[in-house]
Amino acid sequence: MAVSEHALYAEEPRTMGLPLPNAKLAMWLFLATEIMFFSGLIGAYIVQRFGAPHWPRPEEMHLVVALGAFNTFVLICSSVTVVLALKALHEEKTQQAAMFLLATFLLGGVFMVVKAIEYTDKWRHHLLPGQVIESVPALVQEALAERRQVAQQQNKKPEEDAVFVALDRFYRYNIGNARLQPKEALQWYNEIRTAFAQANLPVLTRGEEVAERVAELVRQRRAELKQQRLAHDPLLEELEALSLAAHGIPMSKRQQAVHYHYLSEQKYREAHLPELRLYGNTWSSFYFTLTGIHALHVLGGMVVFAVLLVFYLLGRLGPDKALWVENAGLYWHFVDIVWIFLFPLLYLIG
Amino acid sequence: MTATHESHPHPNYLAVFAALVVLTGISVSSEYFLGAGAAHAVNVLVAVCKAVLVAMFFMHLKYDWFKVYFMVVPTLIVGVVLVLTLMPDATFSLYRNLLDVPPPIVGE
Numbered sequence: 001m002a003v004s005e006h007a008l009y010a011e012e013p014r015t016m017g018l019p020l021p022n023a024k025l026a027m028w029l030f031l032a033t034e035i036m037f038f039s040g041l042i043g044a045y046i047v048q049r050f051g052a053p054h055w056p057r058p059e060e061m062h063l064v065v066a067l068g069a070f071n072t073f074v075l076i077c078s079s080v081t082v083v084l085a086l087k088a089l090h091e092e093k094t095q096q097a098a099m100f101l102l103a104t105f106l107l108g109g110v111f112m113v114v115k116a117i118e119y120t121d122k123w124r125h126h127l128l129p130g131q132v133i134e135s136v137p138a139l140v141q142e143a144l145a146e147r148r149q150v151a152q153q154q155n156k157k158p159e160e161d162a163v164f165v166a167l168d169r170f171y172r173y174n175i176g177n178a179r180l181q182p183k184e185a186l187q188w189y190n191e192i193r194t195a196f197a198q199a200n201l202p203v204l205t206r207g208e209e210v211a212e213r214v215a216e217l218v219r220q221r222r223a224e225l226k227q228q229r230l231a232h233d234p235l236l237e238e239l240e241a242l243s244l245a246a247h248g249i250p251m252s253k254r255q256q257a258v259h260y261h262y263l264s265e266q267k268y269r270e271a272h273l274p275e276l277r278l279y280g281n282t283w284s285s286f287y288f289t290l291t292g293i294h295a296l297h298v299l300g301g302m303v304v305f306a307v308l309l310v311f312y313l314l315g316r317l318g319p320d321k322a323l324w325v326e327n328a329g330l331y332w333h334f335v336d337i338v339w340i341f342l343f344p345l346l347y348l349i350g
Numbered sequence: 351m352t353a354t355h356e357s358h359p360h361p362n363y364l365a366v367f368a369a370l371v372v373l374t375g376i377s378v379s380s381e382y383f384l385g386a387g388a389a390h391a392v393n394v395l396v397a398v399c400k401a402v403l404v405a406m407f408f409m410h411l412k413y414d415w416f417k418v419y420f421m422v423v424p425t426l427i428v429g430v431v432l433v434l435t436l437m438p439d440a441t442f443s444l445y446r447n448l449l450d451v452p453p454p455i456v457g458e
Contacts, residue, residue: 020417032421039429046433051441069378073371080367083408087360326410333408337401344377344393 027327031334034297038338041293045286045345054278058350061283062125064118068347071114072339078107079336082305082329089322097325098312104332105305108298115295122284129288132280136256140171143264143273163271166263173245175256180245182207188242189214196235211246218243237262290342297335304328358413366407373400 018025049055058065085100122128133139147164151157158164169188172178180188186207193201201217204210221236241259244251251259257276264273277283305328311317377396381389406412 018417020414024414028418028421032425035422035425035429039425039432043429043433043436047436047440050437065378069374072374076367076370076374079404079408080363083360083363087363090360330409333404336408337404340400340404341397344397348377348381348393349390 072343075336078104108302129285163268174251185210192238214243301332361407
């Protein structure tokens with residue numbers, strides 16, 4: 001016994017340094033730098049998101065949790081396949097290893113395809129950094145452009161579209177400083193009167209009296225609502241907008257946002273007008289930086305697997321390449337771990 | 351020095367895969383069963399568990415930890431400390447609400 005034990009110890013070469021292959025040590029050093037890289041990015045996101053006065057919700061920015069969850073599942077599967085490839089290679093089943101490597105490569109491709117679908121969706125909704133609208137005037141212009149397009153598609157004039165007329169009025173008189181002419185004021189008042197028939201608003205015949213009468217009506221309505229312990233209602237919103245326009249008082253930014261919200265969410269809900277996304281540009285910058293850099297890392301990993309597959313096709317893949325596959329696997333698992341943190345942060349916690 | 355033989359056994363990868371899928375399911379469905387704050391906490395916890403599972407079993411850290419920890423631990427510490435040092439400046443501000451900020455005093 002003692003002799004054979006002694007022989008066993010004598011067989012092990014005494015070397016300097018870690019009992020770790022150089023390539024593996026180097027890969028771990030690289031992963032350590034990647035940890036720093038991603039913790040900088042993810043840390044910046046955490047700090048910015050919890051420090052911002054407002055942050056858009058994931059649904060507002062068109063993030064679909066199902067797609068993110070599917071991507072998570074795809075990357076987890078690809079991690080399993082790469083480690084099964086390593087196991088197969090250790091057991092000298094080279095073809096099985098190559099099949100697993102191919103599966104990893106294809107799953108990486110699926111991840112990239114889903115990412116491309118998500119990015120295309122963002123592009124279509126103008127959710128790119130610098131293109132997200134964060135001010136009401138720009139938002140109204142965008143809504144007007146959309147309605148013009150809709151009218152053009154239906155071969156109608158934009159002026160025949162009620163939504164367009166309302167938005168145009170809102171822009172010119174409430175946001176801009178155009179003077180509301182008596183005729184237009186009267187027409188506006190009559191439209192409100194017909195829309196809220198049950199409120200029994202008085203009949204007005206002259207456009208000039210619209211200004212004072214509507215201001216009076218606003219006060220009345222506010223008193224009524226206070227009686228009913230309500231803060232606001234659509235009729236008050238409409239009357240206020242007309243009153244301010246008739247008196248030539250521009251709406252404050254906050255009131256513009258509230259009125260646009262009323263128009264887009266209540267009055268013309270089915271028109272699907274664009275929404276105001278405050279801090280959407282910051283969100284977009286972070287989203288594309290985080291997921292884009294991660295996607296580039298996935299692409300790099302896919303290149304390595306492609307090279308390994310080429311090696312297999314050239315008949316040069318064998319148990320002696322196990323270290324290659326192991327290192328490629330280490331990198332791939334790291335990319336998977338980054339996504340495991342990105343997914344809840346971006347999609348679930350938001 | 352190249353190690354061409356496996357120096358440690360392979361764990362049951364499919365069991366780890368099943369655990370990861372279950373944890374993902376828990377994370378995705380947490381907001382439907384819990385309130386917002388609890389769901390966020392569960393999501394973070396689940397993410398850490400998944401990362402640890404992948405690191406320990408897929409990256410073989412369970413077996414290689416003592417050969418490798420000296421590279422990983424400092425980076426993790428620095429990564430966390432980076433966020434903690436920046437948080438007071440960026441998040442714990444006097445005015446959390448845009449409407450609370452007083453208007454600038456323009457020179458008289």
